[in-house]
Amino acid sequence: QQQVKQSPQSLIVQKGGISIINCAYENTAFDYFPWYQQFPGKGPALLIAIRPDVSEKKEGRFTISFNKSAKQFSLHIMDSQPGDSATYFCAASIRPTRYQKVTFGTGTKLQVIP
Amino acid sequence: EPEVTQTPSHQVTQMGQEVILRCVPISNHLYFYWYRQILGQKVEFLVSFYNNEISEKSEIFDDQFSVERPDGSNFTLKIRSTKLEDSAMYFCASSDERGYTFGSGTRLTVV
Numbered sequence: 001q002q003q004v005k006q007s008p009q010s011l012i013v014q015k016g017g018i019s020i021i022n023c024a025y026e027n028t029a030f031d032y033f034p035w036y037q038q039f040p041g042k043g044p045a046l047l048i049a050i051r052p053d054v055s056e057k058k059e060g061r062f063t064i065s066f067n068k069s070a071k072q073f074s075l076h077i078m079d080s081q082p083g084d085s086a087t088y089f090c091a092a093s094i095r096p097t098r099y100q101k102v103t104f105g106t107g108t109k110l111q112v113i114p
Numbered sequence: 115e116p117e118v119t120q121t122p123s124h125q126v127t128q129m130g131q132e133v134i135l136r137c138v139p140i141s142n143h144l145y146f147y148w149y150r151q152i153l154g155q156k157v158e159f160l161v162s163f164y165n166n167e168i169s170e171k172s173e174i175f176d177d178q179f180s181v182e183r184p185d186g187s188n189f190t191l192k193i194r195s196t197k198l199e200d201s202a203m204y205f206c207a208s209s210d211e212r213g214y215t216f217g218s219g220t221r222l223t224v225v
Binding site: 042 | 118145147149155156157158159162169170205207209213214216217218219
């Protein structure tokens with residue numbers, strides 16, 4: 001019940017295209033859903049996050065869509081660029097306070113080709 | 115911007131040896147964590163630490179693992195007798211109300 005399922009495992013998108021990564025969770029106690037971007041040899045870095053009281057959050061080219069009833073959320077990268085090539089992890093945790101244990105999805109390796 | 119610093123960036127050790135991975139969390143954070151990422155797999159929670167004691171640990175964090183905050187700035191993960199399957203990236207993190215910051219990781223290779 002603690003799992004976060006993520007798909008696809010890998011994704012190849014042409015420059016300028018839209019990258020879409022999907023995640024699903026089971027534990028209804030989760031109420032904070034961050035996305036992390038990881039470049040090779042680096043730690044995960046917070047990209048964007050959403051709480052379940054909103055259905056969408058947009059920051060620049062990155063948008064999270066959230067469907068609370070379906071327990072699903074997705075990341076959309078508009079106008080994908082080669083510099084977006086990285087591994088993306090969806091994640092979930094229980095309302096962040098000073099303490100927050102993060103449950104990660106399995107990751108999506110995104111490659112944006114020119 | 116404040117960073118979580120981890121050393122070394124890469125450690126190679128022989129099976130059965132003890133290793134200590136070191137982290138300097140962000141100075142005003144009070145919660146500290148270790149995560150592990152086996153090559154090509156997801157990031158997995160190992161342990162969290164607050165007020166000089168473990169607050170939560172996963173089933174991965176068995177008796178071979180220990181954590182310590184030996185002084186006011188360092189946070190360490192010790193693996194007593196390394197196994198081949200301990201080879202992974204180990205990430206330290208720290209958090210406050212505003213968020214969660216990961217270090218760049220230590221790649222541990224057990225040979």
